[in-house]
Each structure stands twice: as structure tokens, then as C-alpha cells.
Amino acid sequence: MLHKFFIICFLFTLLSGCNDDDIPPISLEDFEQEVINVAGTQAIDCGKVDINESSLAVNTCISDSYILNTPFYSFYMVEGVDSTVAYAVTMDVNGVVLYWSYDSFDGGQISSRVCEDPSATSELTGAHTDVFNCTE
DSSP states (O other), X not given: OHHHHXXXXXXXXXXXXXXXXXXXXXXXXXXXXXXXXXXXXXXXXXXXXXXXXXOHHHHHHHHHHHHTXXXXXXXXXXXOSSSOEEXXXXXXXXXXXXXXXXXXXXXXXXXXXXXXXXXXXXXXXXXXXXXXXXXX
């Protein structure tokens, strides 16, 4: 009888180790906080573009901040098919411009990439990636 008890305990332990519920999902708020943290405490909040809203004010803030060499961050909400999708743009105190993306699908994923040798454009009404030319 004791032998069966140990086998059941072993199987329970083995199966509970396969449970992914212990890993909390990455929320939109987690994404926003990560972006803000990387931009730094001196960064200007250039705002958020909600779905189907104009990006002019946010993109103007980004462009102006870049020209003045002032750190910034901004967010862009886009319509996802079956998840929450958002983008962000940051510049830190060292002048590093990053493009960010977030997708809540499958527990949430955050990624970022550097905009190499950024230069400001005059496109202020388009997407978040239209504000800078990158040499990637």
C-alpha cells in the first residue's frame, strides 16, 4: 500500500511541474511599464494613439523631442484579430531609439528593436515607424 502512495505522489509531482499556470501572463500594463522604464525617468510622455485616432499630436511630440535630444516614449494601440496589440517608440538619454511591439496572444510577448542611425522625417500623420528613417 505504501508503494502505491509513493507512485501516486510521484505522478502528481511530475504532472504539476508541467503546469504553465505558475507563469503570469504579460499584460498591456506590464508592456507599458517596461517601455517607460527603458525610456528613463527624464523621458517625456508623448501620449497614446488609440485605435482609429490621428497620430499627429503624438508623432509631433516624438519629432520635437528627438530634435531637442530629449528622451521620450509613446504608445500606439492597433486592432488585433484575437488579442491586444500595441506598439511604442522610445528614445533614452543616450539617444537610442527603440521600436517596441506587444501582443497579448499566448500569454503576452514583448519585443523591441533599435532604429539604427535615426533621422527625423516630416511624416507626422502616419504610423509610428514613419517618424524616423533607420539604416537597418
